[in-house]
Amino acid sequence: MHTRPLVSVVLLTLLLASPFALAAQLEQQRSMFLAAERALQRDALGEFAELEARLRDYPLHPYLVHAALSKRLNRASAREVRKFLDTYSETPLAWQLRNAWLDRLAKEKRWPEYVEFYVPTDNVARRCGYL
Known part of the structure; x- marks a missing residue:
């Protein structure tokens, strides 16, 4: 009987905390996205690849893939372009x-x-x- 209020409090806490956690995650992803863009501009390809891999679920991830492929389009294969x-x-x-x-x-x-x-x-x- 006493567990019902406890469960309600836990669920309410989780519901209220979720938007804040999501906002923090998006802010972190935004920062990583900008860092990846800067790394690509500096030709720091190892750093770029590491950041790009961590951003696969970020909504703007296709822009990183596009920027990287565009930058080396003169050396890209037809297969790479077709895949994109x-x-x-x-x-x-x-x-x-x-x-x-x-x-x-x-x-x-x-x-x-x-x-x-x-x-x-x-x-x-x-x-x-x-x-």
């Missing part, structure tokens, strides 16, 4: 990366790959590259 495009196809980041990748392929005259990655668009230059 497939994983993040519903985001504006996919369009940004696809456009940069198509520009690279056109510059290097890699037309078969260009055709493979092309998606119909209103951009006349890209349509010409496809034809």
